[in-house]
Amino acid sequence: MHEALPEESLRAETIQWGDLTWVNIESPTETDTKYLAETYHFHQMALDDCLSRKQLPKLDIYPGYLFFIFHFPVYDKETRIASKRQWSAFVGDNYLVTLHPSELKTIDALFRDCQTSEESRKEYFSNGSGFLLYHILDRAVDSYFPVLDKIMSLMEDIEDVVFDEEVEAAKELSILRRDIITQRSVMFPTRAIFIEMENKLKRFSKVDVTAHYNDLMDHTNKICDTLDEAKEIIEVFKDTDYTLATYRINRVTRLLTIFSSIVLPFILISSLYGMNVVLPGGIDAGKPVTFIVLLLVMGVIASVMLIFFRRRRWI
Numbered sequence: 492m493h494e495a496l497p498e499e500s501l502r503a504e505t506i507q508w509g510d511l512t513w514v515n516i517e518s519p520t521e522t523d524t525k526y527l528a529e530t531y532h533f534h535q536m537a538l539d540d541c542l543s544r545k546q547l548p549k550l551d552i553y554p555g556y557l558f559f560i561f562h563f564p565v566y567d568k569e570t571r572i573a574s575k576r577q578w579s580a581f582v583g584d585n586y587l588v589t590l591h592p593s594e595l596k597t598i599d600a601l602f603r604d605c606q607t608s609e610e611s612r613k614e615y616f617s618n619g620s621g622f623l624l625y626h627i628l629d630r631a632v633d634s635y636f637p638v639l640d641k642i643m644s645l646m647e648d649i650e651d652v653v654f655d656e657e658v659e660a661a662k663e664l665s666i667l668r669r670d671i672i673t674q675r676s677v678m679f680p681t682r683a684i685f686i687e688m689e690n691k692l693k694r695f696s697k698v699d700v701t702a703h704y705n706d707l708m709d710h711t712n713k714i715c716d717t718l719d720e721a722k723e724i725i726e727v728f729k730d731t732d733y734t735l736a737t738y739r740i741n742r743v744t745r746l747l748t749i750f751s752s753i754v755l756p757f758i759l760i761s762s763l764y765g766m767n768v769v770l771p772g773g774i775d776a777g778k779p780v781t782f783i784v785l786l787l788v789m790g791v792i793a794s795v796m797l798i799f800f801r802r803r804r805w806i
Contacts, residue, residue, distance in 0.1 A: 621695035
């Protein structure tokens with residue numbers, strides 16, 4: 492008989508202040524989604540989306556609550572490339588439920604802050620679940636600026652590398668370009684969700700959130716504009732590196748071609764007189780002075796070719 496596998500423990504943590512409850516679930520499992528289905532009666536499709544890692548950012552409207560899926564980039568210092576992380580939120584009249592992977596430290600940090608500080612609970616919980624979600628998003632967006640600064644710093648470094656003939660810049664350019672593409676694929680759909688969500692969250696906020704979400708949009712627009720600028724710059728660097736690499740290859744090819752052209756008369760004459768056939772002026776004919784004459788002839792030909800190449804500005 493097969494032994495039944497033990498059920499995974501519930502990972503949901505709860506903070507309640509006034510009439511608002513924040514349920515935070517880090518690295519959710521099916522046990523957690525079952526708990527949410529039984530407690531809050533969320534739609535099963537939305538709960539399935541919480542466990543999926545292939546969802547696009549979106550806002551779904553259900554009777555009595557809103558369901559959000561957000562993406563956020565997590566930067567890996569070893570590979571120097573960001574990867575997408577998905578997190579979800581349910582917003583109701585008197586609750587906020589967040590489900591996120593362990594890599595998203597900003598959500599967990601705010602949750603711990605509210606756990607330990609009465610003042611923080613009062614600040615974040617007093618104005619409804621919509622306003623609490625704003626604070627989570629605001630912290631997440633603010634935490635992105637150091638990553639953006641790192642990208643711009645790498646852009647400055649890569650500029651020096653591109654114009655350094657001693658360093659191969661192709662790999663560095665490819666890594667940075669891939670990272671920028673990933674960042675854009677995360678932040679641009681997120682901006683679209685922010686635009687849509689402002690009006691939807693007013694019913695879940697006790698204060699006017701327009702000014703707050705305008706500020707959030709300003710930060711997000713700044714991020715997207717900077718990523719646009721970074722994309723344009725990295726494309727210019729890529730084209731420049733390709734052009735310079737092609738120029739260096741052509742320069743080497745040109746020098747090798749010139750060298751081959753100069754050596755060709757030597758090879759031709761030496762090949763003729765190297766055959767096992769007695770030729771006029773050859774060593775076998777008993778006139779060694781001819782060898783010196785041949786050397787002079789080849790030297791004159793090489794000199795004429797060098798002068799010709801120089802006048803043509805090929806060397």
